[in-house]
Amino acid sequence: MSGKSRSRRILFIGLNYAPEPIGIGPYSAGLMEALAERGHTVHAVVGQPYYPEWKMHEFFHGRWTNTTENGVTITRCPHYIPANPTGSRRLAHHLSFASSAYPAARLARRDLRPDLVMTVAPSLVAAPVAARMARRAGVPYWLHVQDFEVGAAQATGLLGKGRVADAALRFEERALAAADIVSTISGPMKRLLAAKGVAPEKIVELRNWANHASPAGERDYRAEWGLGGKFVALYSGNIANKQGLDTVVEAARLLVHREDIAVLVCGDGPTRGRLEKLGEGIATLHFKDLQPSGDVGDLLHMADVHLLPQLVEAADLVLPSKLGNMLASGRPVLATVPRGTGIADEIEGSGVVVPPGDPAALAWTIEQLAGDPASCRAMGANARRAGVERWSKGQVVDGFEAAMEDLLG
Structure with a gap:
């Protein structure tokens, strides 16, 4: 138990949770487990693990289950998982989780009698479930914004303009x-919350943290993948529209004459197949699967530079959780974002920014760094x-507890 906070009962509702290896899941689970370790009682109502493959993970069966993991009581809820997550299918995916989470959250509320109800966006569609549970329990409701789903959907073309977007x-x-x-997780995202009408006194910064600060020393990826002494530019994470990875593929094409450079894309997601087809025949480009969590430290420390591609429209709608791990690995970060954005500010002195959607600038900068x-x-x-x-986990959890005590009194 932290000396700064009384023991509290926390009901958490969120689609993504461990054992998902990347994205929101590790941070939701990590925060809840850290709070349980500090003496708080936590019940998490969560989805089935499916990310980033958009396929239910092995050993899970798509039904309601109750377990206790690392001190947290967990109720997993069934929901629809689209193999091809288009805009309408993503909406159905989120709605199905909200529908199945409601009865589970109601039972959890009755059993737990929470002091606080918390949810995370994504999935914003589940926010009314959390709000209702908080009202019924007569306790505060905390919404944590990992990214702005609506803006990101518009930026990536999943949601157009018109009545649906307005709704x-x-x-x-x-x-x-x-x-x-x-x-939310960054200064620019706090400012965006204020611009959306949230009162400044209600806004708190709750960053993600670095999970893989040190290599385990068990995997020699350069030897395994035949990279030798090449200069390795690494992207590791989700492979989807939001990342703007087409620019990385085209930059690798422009570097095909450099046999001493390797551009490595390590991950999974709905657009990987299309990108692999786009990159066919590019000798400098290598696709690899997402690596086990225990080996990610070795993977990140193998790189010479980390690539952080982003679409220009999404630059301040998210602060990628992978950035903390990139920085903690002690390697420079090369980001495709405009100057003055939150990401550019985060990597000042620790990396380089180039304009989004400019493969020539990205390729030239990789060559200069090499x-x-x-x-x-x-x-x-x-x-x-x-x-x-x-990006210290202890500082993040301390900040959460302090804000919780200010809220609960």
Whole structure:
């Protein structure tokens, strides 16, 4: 139990949770487990693990189950998982979780008698479930925004303009207004919450943290994958529209004459097949599967530079959770974002930014870094310091407890 906080009963409702290896799941689970370790009582109503493959993970069966994992009581709910997550299918996916989470959350509320109800966006569609549970229990409702789903859907073309988009924005506005406290993961996202009408006194910054600060030393990926002494530009994570990975593929095409450079895309997601087809015949480009969580430290430390591609429209709608791990690995970050964005501010002194959607600029910068190991070392040292100082899990959990006590009194 932390000396800063009384023991509290927390009902958490969220679609994504462990054992999903990337994205929101590890952070939701990590926070709930850390709170349980500090003496709080936590019941998490969550979905079936499916991300990033959009396929239910092995050993899960798509029905309601109750378990206790790492001190947290977990109710898993069945829901629809589309193999091809188009805009309408994603909506059905989120609605199905909200529908199945409602009865589970109602039972959990009765058993737990929570002091606080918390949910996370995505999935914003489940926010009314959390809000109702909080009202019925007579306790505060906390909404944590990992990314702005509606804006991201518009940026990636999943949601166009018109009545549907207007309805989605109104729903988002109501969900934000209903919360007693709204947290998010970066300064620019806090400013966007304020622009959406959330009162400044209700907004709290609750960052993600670095999960893989040190290599385990068990995997030699350069040897396994035949990379030798090549300069490795690595992207590791979800492969979807939001990442803008077409730019990485085209940059690799422009680097095909450089046998000493390897562009590595390591991950899974709905657009991987299309990108692999786009990259056929590019000798500098290598696709690899998402690696086990225990080996990610070795993977990240193998790279010479980390690639963080983003669509220009999504640059301040998210702060990718992978960034903390990139920085903590002690390698520079090369991001395709406009200057002045939250990501650009985060990597100042620890990396380089190039314009989004510009493969030539990305390829040129990779070549420059490959020829300047001293600059890479200097930026990598700054990155390591930033990862340790600004992306500490202990600090994040301390901040959550402090905000919770301010809210609950």
